[in-house]
Amino acid sequence: MSSLTALKAIVRKDLILFLSDRRALLITLVLPILLGTFFGYLFGGSGVTKNARIDVGLVMIDDSDIGKNIAAGLKADKSISILELKLEEAQEQVRKGKLHAAIVIPAGFGAAAGAALFSSRDKPEITVYYDPSQNALLAVVKGLLTQQVMQTVSAEMFGGKTGMRFIEDSIKQSEQRAANDPDAAELNKFLQSLRRFQGRTQGSGAAANAASPTAQNVPQGLSMPFATREEAMSSGPKYNGYAHSFAGMSVQFILMMGIDAGIGILLARRMGLWSRLLAAPITTSTLLLARAISCALIAFGLLCCTFLFAVLVFEVKIAGSLPGFLGVGACFAVMTATFGLLIAAYGKTPEAARGLAVFATLLMVMLGGAWVPAFLFPQWLQTISLGLPTRWAVDGLDAMTWRGLDFSAAVPAMLVQLGFAALFGVIALRKFQRDQS
């Protein structure tokens, strides 16, 4: 009974001290909200904003129909924003980072590309300048360019005037070589067939175009042999980038608060307060338990307040299980509290302990996917990060918010948090008891 009175008094004292420091309280609450808002906006916001377009420069040196059609196709693509420039301007803007990439269509590209379609020799080159800080976008630009070039060149070769001229020339050349070269004879047969096909498609195309003007828009060359249908897969109403960013930033700043709690114990030891408390008829474990309870209560309160803001302002929804969300939050709060005790147990001085603890925390937070989602990590790093409580906390909160999963999905995250809490708590208690003796 006496121990319970003491325990309640210490918890009460910690809560009063925390709440009475208005400035620290404000900072503790405002920082995760500010950073959560920033990261949430970067990672797609609440799902209503359009994706940013890729800024690409286009240097058109080729004046063929093929070149013009490629340029028109690129300009029509909604995922990129094309700006026609001179070569030097394009290079300069990419160098300065104002453009993500620049495509150079060289002189004579149209004719050379048509010839290269039926021969692996003499392929014309399209130069793509890119910002080395935007490596990932290079692949996107190359993909879009490939699609446009293949579509345009093949359409021209199978139905355009350039294609007709090219086939007539090729038939003549193959006829001259056919006597000596069996392959040339076969190519000649193929080109004859292609000429007949072109004659038919041009006739039917003209008729179709006369019947329906929109038919002119149908590409006559090679087209992508598939179409995609995008559908976001989460049980929640829709993905909300703020849900993940607030989870990550809450985890980070709550751990920072845990560090402060641990440093508080070190300061209390330095100031003689710890000894004064232990001079009373309470045990070290009671004192540590009281500190852990107060720290966990504060941590849980901070998590709830931060998410309340996200819910009210950014329409973040606890689309999964509310008890699961609260459970993950509570278990993470307990883990944070014991993490603070661990810092207090092994910290030599408050100053040294703070530096080391902040570094360790930032590492845990970063690898735990609090800054950027863990699925962006290499596979080996994703596997390693499963050994961190932060990864489980962020994943657990994500599962209960935008993924909209049920309580069972929260259980592993809760158990892992409690496991770490038990581990940290036992280690810290033993160290304190060893120091005491």
Added chain:
Amino acid sequence: MTEPLLKVTGLCKSYAGRIAVDGVSFTVASGQTLGLIGPNGAGKSTTVSMLCGLLKPDRGEIMLDGQAVNHGNSAAKHKIGLVPQELALYDELPARENLKLFGALYGLSGDLLKQRCQAALELVTLGDRADDKPSTFSGGMKRRLNIAAALLHDPQLLILDEPTVGVDPQSRNAIFDSLETLKRQGRSLIYTSHYMEEVERLADHIVIIDHGKVVANETPEELYRRLPSQAALSVELGDIEAASLDALLERVKSRPGVSAVNTVGNSLRIALGAADEALPMLEWLTAQGCRPRHFSTARTDLEEIFLTLTGHSLRD
């Protein structure tokens, strides 16, 4: 003969092979005030920590009212109030809340806790600042609140570890008034300090520790009797030739009751066996033709005894 309230026997403690406390023994009777003094690093704080159950002795025994004091013995800890050397207060917690916390640590709650807090605040004359935070207090007020925090559970033995460090004379006096009130109430006190006059004012019994060992364990009167002189007479003489002064010095040394004499400039400093020998000495000097410009007498204090027992070398 009644058992002492506190009985410390053969207390020993070492840190990494360095002996901090080496066979310390003493007793404190009920209602007695014990002065525990010693130079820096003598082992006082280690002894106090063991008395409070904060440190486990390597050897020896501490019995308080028939119960062994150790970290796990809550009953014994209930009987001890500790006023640590450091200001063990939460600066941003109002004074009353600080006291409520320390009272609750000893199991107090409800109206009893409120009453005890109020009584303790009034004892240390902080009743009107009960709702203010210690961060707004002067050093002396914090020291008084530090004492109040140790009184809430009505301990049988109050241990004060240098409770007046860094306070002005007025605050020190206020603290002493409070401690003398407690003493009159019959509470047992252990008082450690560097200020010998404080110990002299309060203590019924004095234990001097040096290098972890007890070098004196006596009443103040017994300690004074150890001294070769009980009083010091300083006499500033008028113009006097050096040769005459040396001759005078030799004659003073041969006088009965004089234990030591030396000169500082034109002044004679004479250690006397008893304070009432000062006046006859002055009359004798006048009879020798000396014309004192100024003279003063002082009782030899505990500091002299302390320095005699522990030496003059620095202990930093």
